[in-house]
Structures are given as C-alpha cells and as structure tokens.
Amino acid sequence: MKTNYSILCFAAMLMFSSTGLKAQAQKDATDKKWWKEAVVYQIYPRSFKDSNGDGIGDLKGIISKLDYLKSLGINAIWLNPIYESPNDDNGYDISNYREIMKDFGTMEDFDLLLKGMHERGIKLIMDLVVNHSSDEHEWFKQASSSRDNPYRDYYHWWPAEKGKPPYRWSFFDVNSEAWKYDAKTDSYYLHYFSRKQPDLNWENPKLRQEVYDIMRFWLDKGIDGFRMDAFQYISKDTTWPELPKGYEKEINKYYGEGPHLHDYIQEMNREVLSKYPNAMTVAEGAGSSPEDAMRFVDPDRKELNIAYHFESVGVGNHVKDFGLVKYKEIFSRYDDYFKDKGWLSIFIANHDQPRMVSKFGNDSPEFRTISSKMLSTFVMTMRGTTFYYYGDEIGMKNIRFDSIEDYNDVDTRNKYLGLKEKGGDLKAFLEGQKQTSRENGRTPMQWNADENGGFTTGKPWLKVNPDYKTVNVAAEEKDPNSILNYFRKLVELRKNEPTLVYGEYTILDKENPNVFAYSRELNGKKMLILLNFSEKTASFNINIPLDKATVVLDNYSNTKKIKNNSLRPYEAVIIELK
Template sequence: MKPIIKSFLFSALILFTTESTIAQNMSVKMTQKNDPKWWKEAVVYQIYTRSFKDSDGDGVGDLKGIISKLDYVKSLGIDAVWLNPIYTSPNDDNGYDISNYREIMKDFGTMEDFDLLLKEMHKRGIKLVMDLVVNHSSDEHEWFKQSRSSRDNKYRDYYHWWPAEKGKPPYRWSFFDVNSDAWKYDGQTNSYYLHYFSQKQPDLNWENPKVRYEVYDMMKFWLDKGIDGFRMDAFQFASKDTTWPELPKGYEKNIIKYYGVGPHLHEYLQEMNREIFSKYDIMTVAEGAGSSPEDAMQFVDPDRKELNMAYHFESVDIGKHLKDFGLVKYKEIFSRYDEAFKDKGWLSIFLANHDQPRMVSKFGNDTTEFREISSKMLSTFVMTMRGTPYYYYGDELGMVNIRFNSIDDYHDVDTRNKYIGLKNKGGDLNGFLEGQKQTSRENGRTPFQWDDTQNAGFTSGKPWLKVNPNYKTINVEAQEKDPNSVLNYFRKLVQLRKKEPTLVYGNYTLLDKENPNVYAYTRELNGKKLLVLLNFTDKNSPYKIGIPVAKSKIILDNYPNTKQLNNSMLRPYEAIVLELKK
C-alpha cells in the first residue's frame, strides 16, 4: 500500500472514530439532558372550568362553554390544556372534594360533553391534562360513607381512623379547618378521621394497597378515553408517617418538611409508574415536590421511573408581593433549581394558578400606567426560562386581582374558614380582609373577560363569582383589535418559543446576579446564544452583563418599535430578547 493511500485511510479512520465519539457523546447528552419530549416543548394553558365560559346561563362555566371557545384557545398557540377537577363533587373546595371519580359534575355537563371536548381538542392539536385529586376524597364519596358506617366495614381502612378509646389523636394542623385540627371526631363509630384539608376532605389511606389499585383503575379509565396526562393535586401528602410522632412547635410553618414526602411516597409513585404511566405517552406532574431541588429531583430522575416533571412552590410562596421579597432572592430560587436540573429531570415554570392571586398583581404592577407593560414582561419571563411553561387563563389579558371588600363576596373555603376562626378568637377581621385583597385564591378565580357586554360575556345569568369591574376595558374583544395588546404579545411569545429550541433546551446562565431590579440571563444551545433582560421595576434600571451587545439582533421587546438596545439601561418593566453575535 502506497504511503499516501495509507495516510489517507488512517486519517479517514481517525475522522470516522472522532465523529463516532462525538455522536456518541452528543447522544449521551441528548438522552440525559435534552431528550425531546412533547411535554417539554409544550406550553400548558390552565383553565378553571367554573370561570371560563358558561353555555347555559346558570352562572357556572361548563364543558360546552370551553368547547365553544376552543378556536380562541387554539389561537393562543398553546399545546395542552390543564383542566381543574370536573368530577362529581359537593363543591366544598370547588371540586377538589370528589364524590365520584368517574362522573362529570352536573354543573359542568355530562360525560358526552367531555368526550366531545376531548375530540374537539385533539382535532385542533391540543392535548388534555386532567387534575387528579387522590390524597383525599369527599366525605360524600361512597368509600367514605361505607368507611364511617362501622369499624368492621371492608372500606374502613380506605381512610385514616383513630379510635376514641385511645384518647385524643396526636395533634395535626389542618389547612382549611376553622379550629386548625386535622382530626375530626365522628360519633357514628366513636372515632376520629384525618383531614389535612377541609373536614369534608378525608385523607385516603395509601398504606392500603386496595386504595392504590382502586386509584390506578380509575386513572386507566380516563387514559383509555384518550387524555394526555395528569397533574396530581396534593399528592406529596399521600404518604403519612402512621406512627404519628409528636412534631416540634411551629412545624406548620414548614409544612412540606413534616407533612410532605412521607416514608413510602416514592414507592407509591414507582408502583404507579409500573402499573399505569409506563404504558402511555403522557405528561405526569405532582403538585409540590418537596422542600428543595434535591427533593424535587427524586420525583423526576428518569432512572427512578416516577414522574416526568417537577412542579414546586418555592417560586410562588414568597409572601404578598415580589417587591417585598426581593428580586435577588427570587433569582437565586430559579437559578438553584435550574442548576440542580441542568443534566437530567425536568421542571415546570409558572407564576400563577388557581391557588394564587393574579400574576400581574403579585409579581408585576397592576396600576393603569404599568399593568400592560409589566404583564408582558412577566409573560416573557415564563416563556424564556428552561422548563415547561404553565400559563393561567386570563393572564394573557393581564387580568388583575378583584380585591373584595366583604367576606360575603368570597366562596373559597380557605378564606371563609380562616375568617371564622379569626372571628372566634376576636382577631382583626378588617386587617384580615385587607390582606386577602392581595393574597386570596379568589382573586385568580373571577370569570374570564370575553367582551364589554354584561358579565364580560361570561354568562347570561348571575355569575357564581363576581366579575372584575374592569372588564369594560380588559377583555378579549378589545385586545384582539390591538396589535400591541397583552394578548397579541403573548401569542408572539408562544410562537417565539416554538421556533427557538434554545428557549426550550438551551443552557441557562444567570448574569448581573446582585442587581436588585434587573433579571438577566442567557440561553444557549448548539452555538446559538440568546440574551434575556427583564426590568422588574417601574424605574429606569441600569444593568451590567459583561457581554458585547451592540451588534446583537433584537428578537422581541415589550415596548413597540424598539430599534436599538440601550447598552446600560432598561425602561420600566422592559423585557427584551436578543440573539447575540458569535
């Protein structure tokens, strides 16, 4: 063989080997970090059915109402809808107390309506994720009716019972109970039952395998209908330490640590994965994922075969308003979670849901002057962070807190029971109501604002919850006509995320860490680098990022007609996304 040919073949072998090694390395990285999945690339839109659209004039949103507005939902560009519970329920906690897991609540329609909704969503390329509430049931569920009927009933061990002859059960704090005691005495069998939430929400006993397999069978019922996933409500509390140890004083201030992620929770999830999840291509996420990124990873590490997405609360449990918490601390939360999940696992990104006040009222500025621009800035944040974005209905319009003045305006069991408990103790009721104007869950549950007709076009009857009076100016119809509206800016953001895989899978790097006003970061993938700059204040705010940006391309700015980036200053609530030159 001639030397030149030998040299060529040797070089080709080296090149082939090198490319093979690179390909293998890229494959490993892709598998661990950027393994493409539909639920990673999806934008999830949460619909609170009761408040979205009423089709029959009874004042309550329903499934036919959602069907009538699916073209609007599709126009947002979203990929999946998460529905709050629509199962049969006496509505002590707005559907989170379920009395029949295989029926549709009459207020919302029928199973035929559900089947049509699912068909019409799939026809439009929209996936459906359902809420799964199985830490507890309603006390009107047949299981509990049987369980409380006698101590030897076959359903007795479906719930946690404590016989009164053993004395009072060990104190446990309740989220919604007036007296803050999670053990409720039931005279029928001279026993106490456990309820971490309302008295009408007795906790299921997941120690009992019969309970678990009843739940798995119910999940299969819905998945075989064709739904695309579950968001599991309060499931971090499903496993209890049934030795009922005495807990330290003040433990309710760190409730996840003492109540959540019990001794067998991960065993239950792994069993659930084997029995159900592994057999379907679905999205699975549990509400709450421990008290740290390390806890959260336990739920979604692919090697553990549990869930595929973590949904934690640290980013929303910050008090009344972000400005009181501080942006530097806020950046630290997101950066800490991103660092923990940079190589495996997956996160959800959100600023609002049905248990939170309105996004712009908590994290932005809902005054007339800054509502629109700060709402756009917050949407930019949600859509440019790594993780699956969850977006709450109405936030695409910049809907704000309603701020009720009277307890009579509230329906929420949490607010009403806290008010009663405070009243019984002679507490400051006016101060409590003033605080609820900013923090109450009811702020995020007011009817969707479709137009400027009576009741914002939500219903022809009396709405179950008051409509925000600002619907005359904040509504879909008005914003459809304005190319610079909050709604149309949201649509641009969704499209940007869809065409830029860098925003889905790219590395996240925090910049200007100690800046108290500006959140700056880059997203980088396959040599492409995007810079995101967000001003979280109503002042012109300087920033120092140490990156040359003079020749960078502006991809999106929430101020219209922006031609050039100011190299050192952002305008009030400005959000800008740039593609950096190599």
C-alpha cells in the same frame, strides 16, 4: 522515573468515563419530549365560559372557545377538576371519579370536548386528586358506617378510646384541627384540608389499586396526562410523631413525604404509567428543595415527568416585599440542579395564587399592560414546561373584595370564621386577602364589554372584575400591541426556537435588585433575556457586547438596540447574540 502504565490506563478510563457521563447528562437534558416543549394553558372551568346562563362555567362553554384557544398557539390544557363533587372546595372534594359534575355538563360533553381539542392539536391534562376524597364519596360513606366495614382502611382513623389524636394542623379547617370526630364510630378521621375532604390511606394496597383503575379509565378515554394534586402528602408517617417546634417551615416534611411515598409512585409507574409512555405526569408540590423535586422526576427512578414546586410562588405577597435577588436565586438554584437531568415546570400563577400581574408585576393603569407582557416574557423564556393561567393573556388582575360575603373560597371563609371566634382583627384579615386570596385568581374570564364580561347571561358564581369593560379579549384582539397579541408572539417564538426550551440557562448580574438577566444557549446559538421588574429605569451590568445583537422581541415594540445598558420600566427584551 518510569511512568506506571496501569495508572495511565486507569486515568484515561476515568477521563473517558467522566466525558461519557457528561455527554449522557447533556443528552438527558435535551432529550426531546412533547411535554417538555408544551405551552400548557390552565383552565379553571367554573370561571371560563358559561353556556347555559346558570352563572357557572361548563364544558360546552370551553367547547365554544376552542378556536380561541387554538389561536393562542398553546398545545395543551390543564383542566381543573370536573368530576362529580358537592363542591366544598370547588371540585377538589370528589364524590365520584368517573362522573362529571352536573354543573359542568355530562360525559358526552366531555367526550366532545376531548375530540374537539385533539382535532385542533391540543392535548388534555386532567387533575388527579387522590390525597383525599369528598366525605360524600361512597368509599367514605361505607368507611364511616362501622369500624368493621371493608372500606374502613381506605381512610386514616384514630379510635377515641386511645385518647386525643396526635395534633395535626388543617389547611382549611375553622379550628385548624386535622382530626374530625365521627360520633357514629367513636373515632376521628384525618383531613389535611377541609373536614369534607378526608385523607385517603395509601398504606392500603386496595386503595392504591382503586386509584390505578381510575387513572386507566381516563387514560383509556384518550386524555394525555395528569397533574397530581397535593401529591407530596399521599404517604404519611402513620406513627404520627409529635411535631417539633417550627414544623410549619417544613410542612411537607412532617405532613407528607412519608416513608413509602416514592415506593407508591414507582408502583404507579409500573402498573399504569409505563403502559402509557406518552402521558404527561406533573407532581404538584414536589418536595421542599431541588433534591426533593428531583426524586419525583429523575428518569432513572421511573416515577413522573415534571416537577411543579412552590418555592418561587411561596416567597411572599409581592416581589417588592421579598426582593428580586431572592426570586432569582430560587429559579437559578432549581435550574442548576436540573441542568443535566429531570424536568421542571415554569409558572407564576395558578388557581391557588392571586393574579400574576398583581403579585409579580404592577396592576396600576400606568403599568398593567407593560408589566404583564414582561412577566409573560419571563415565563416563556425560562427552561422548563410552561404553565400559563387563563386570563393572564389579557392582563386580568386581583379583584380585591371588600366583604367576606363576596368570597366563596373555603380557605378564606374558614380562616375568617376561625379568626372571628378568637376575636381577631377581621378588617386587617380582609385587607390582606385583597392581595393574597385564591379568589383573586378565580374571577370569571373577561370576554367582551357586555354585562358580566360576556362570561354568562345569568348571575356569575363569583363577581366579575369591574374593569371588564376595558380589559377583555374582544378589545385586545383589535389592538396589535395588546397583551394578548404579544402573548401569541411569545408562544410562536418559543415553539419555533429550541434554544428557549432546551438551551442552557445562565444567570447574569445576579445581585442586580431590579433586572433579571439570563442567557439561553443551545448548539452554538445564544439568546439573552433582559427583564426590568421595577417601575423605574434600571441599569444592568453584563460582559456581553450588544452592539451587533439583534432584538427578536420586546414588550415596548420599539426597541432596536439596548442603549447605555439600561431598561425602561418593566421592559422585557429578547436578544439573539451574534
């Protein structure tokens, strides 16, 4: 039988095409960018360092600690909002996007901070909060003055004569209603978060141009990028369809991810971001799945750089509750989807979460240090841009307030008031907040054993964790085996080892309920990471001989060889395989 020459040619073409696509995908995955290699340190400015004794952290306080920040080895800082704000939601309710909140200082202070950071090789990422503004922003003052005001369509309104607005649940409101009645214009305005945070109407092209002008203002000042707050919600289905039963499980789908979400982001890229090609752009809450997240950062779509998804921190209140196997599955599923293109963030703590060691580790006196080191090892050895929260480098833990009076957070306080109105179990609520409240991650930085941990000479805006006399920077600087000095070693290793940034990730022993084991491989170099997430000795099963392997770094500081395929409580080991 004669072989059809054209069929052979076609088959060869397909083979080379497939090979070419694979090679291109691998090139995309390892395409070097500063924002892929960055270790981003998040600062909650209100809680970092107070310079003037008013109990509130400020820009001059951060400036005074720039040498400390450089000593960590980090090369970028994400700064939570410092814009002018009445402070209903700790700065996420912005009344002027081009001014600095007086609590934090002045624009001159900001310019000095930016200059000092850049002199030390540290880049600055600002929060871009444009799903909503403050109700004290001039736009909203104008919009709520009359139905005919030119700024009216900067926000979402529902006229009272149309009857009750379609139900939408508010994340922060006492009564859980996202439509607030405005008597002056006999209308309701939409607020997904606090009633003092009216949602901006991105359907209005004038509003979008205002946002783009704000972005240019800060980028022209020299900042290095934006973390985009609640960005999945900027586009909404303004037909306001009725919410189906169980909508809470897919809140992003029904509250955001509107029909024009990606149209708007692509427009933003064309008009602003493409003019600043080195800027980092991070999409917070990038959808409900890897597929959703990819749409934000697929290079071919020309939108943003980094997807910051919440599935891994939204699994439960403690790793013991939801199980390590589920946790591993989430990270592995996302990594598999992003292995050839797009880029993820890696984080397990931020200003909206309890402390890392209290949620994913063990903050008892026996295990706080070793489990903190283990968690830092995890964050620094996964593929993706590392985001690391202030205070975790010294193992700060949940403060666990007993009284509602200790809380400042609008989320906790409003939920408490709403529960009180309904006659709910307030004691049980407060007990739960000891583990889950955002306030646990916002207590002041513990610098030394002086009063208030050296954070302030005045009364701190939020109580300092009482353990500050032993858990503080000064004490850990002196201890070569401290969490702080281990963190520095991890940062240095990641900066010097491309395998830990760009290397292929492979999950190992995936059904193990106690050990998270994976390899990273790049250009023939292979590294193995073994992490025991339990307080007991745990064994693992991998088909990799370890007799000739070299331990690069471990959190017990005395591991020479792995024996009997077992790990001590919360042990973390980074191994180079021969």
